[in-house]
Amino acid sequence: MKILIPGPLLSYTTVREVDAGGATLTDVFIDLDRQYPGLRFRLIDEQENIRPHMRCFVNGEQVSDLMRPLHPTDTVQIVQALSGG
């Protein structure tokens, strides 16, 4: 499925749009980390939670449950929250 990558993670993927597979968000992030080693831990902490200033959207809907089922036609967008300084 299509995964949209935010700017801060382009050091891993180099492109804004990549493909990854999986039946859940957890699977998708594992596949992304296989393709782009290190990317997952920047997004997901060791307790399997999305880090505080990161967001995931599936087809435009914000999702925090990493076990959320996905379909091959879904679009997953990873977004960096508008915070910081």
Add this chain to the structure above:
Amino acid sequence: MVRSTRKQVRRPKVADRAKATAARRSRRVVVLVATRKGAWLYHGDVSRRTWRVDGPHFLGHIVNHVVLDPRDGRTLLAAAKTGHLGPTVFRSMDLGRTWKEAARPPAFPKAPGGAKGRVVDHTFWLTPCHENEPEAWYAGTSPQGLFRSNDGGMAWEGLPGLNDDPQYRAWMGGEQDGTPDGPKLHSVIVDPRDSAHLYIAMSSGGVHESFDAGRTWAPLVHGLEVVEDLDPANVQFHDPHCVRLSPGDPDRLYQQNHCGIYRLDRPGKEWRRVGRNMPKRVGDIGFPMVVHPRDAETVWVFPMDGTSVWPRTSPDGIPAVYMTRDGGARWRRLDSGLPGRHAWWTVKRQAMTADTGDPVGLYFGTTSGELWASRDEGHRWTCIARNLPEIYAVEAAELR
């Protein structure tokens, strides 16, 4: 008891010392500056008069520590995160031309179902292991955790004897029991005579010692004071800011604590507050502590205002380094070249260091982004960089 198996530090012969002095004078120093927005490397000429800047590295990353491996003189590790992305460690084997990210950065174990597990917010401290353990490193994190890598910083494992010990977890306290930037494990020290003999410090949580490479630990807090009305018998209340071992005498430790400057002579276990000998109008509060690379009696500190609400700035806005040449009995103010007024500086615990030159070069960085150096053991200071981001750590290393 200190283990009797440790070897004594051999005192070199006169000819060897002369050779070592000549070698020290011909080495080039690189000053590694970690900031809230990236890292910079300042390469000095042989005389340490002019500096060439290399950077930024990791622009926009919060870099807490950059350390050069003294065992090979070329490998760098950097502890980094961003305001949004999780913490990681980078390694360079070509002095920063290229960097490789750790495959498994420091991380706590996943908690069993339903339990709330700890999350590493950032790696705060990096220490190369013993010279006989090439490629091995220790890392201290926020919140407090101790990790070890045996492969040059690529894969890290926690030390459960500390990280998961119920008593130690209690002494670590909660999120509110540390610095404004989070509770930290820092000052990871390896005894140069014994790779299994370690010291660590926690803010808060006290100073601790291990004789078995971190499997078991014991507090080392006797003699240290705590904030008034708290009980010094409670290890949780101890806040060591920076602990250093003297390379010239590994049985001598110094400490800049939240409550003063201390010295400890092993195998003794009682810290002595040598900061009582500082001028009263200056006090003995601060963050960093620097020891001479060869003379255990010589130490430098950077006092800050610890009165009222703790401004943590240079007292009266007049920065100064203080030096002792006799183990803390007497202290001398060293401020030549530093601003004489209106300089409300803060120097963090990792942001002051020494090289091994002769005379020793000293370096410190301020939270207002200035990097200062002295090539004569603190007698005269010059600013070698301005307008950097908030400086978190400064390390000096010698290139081979």
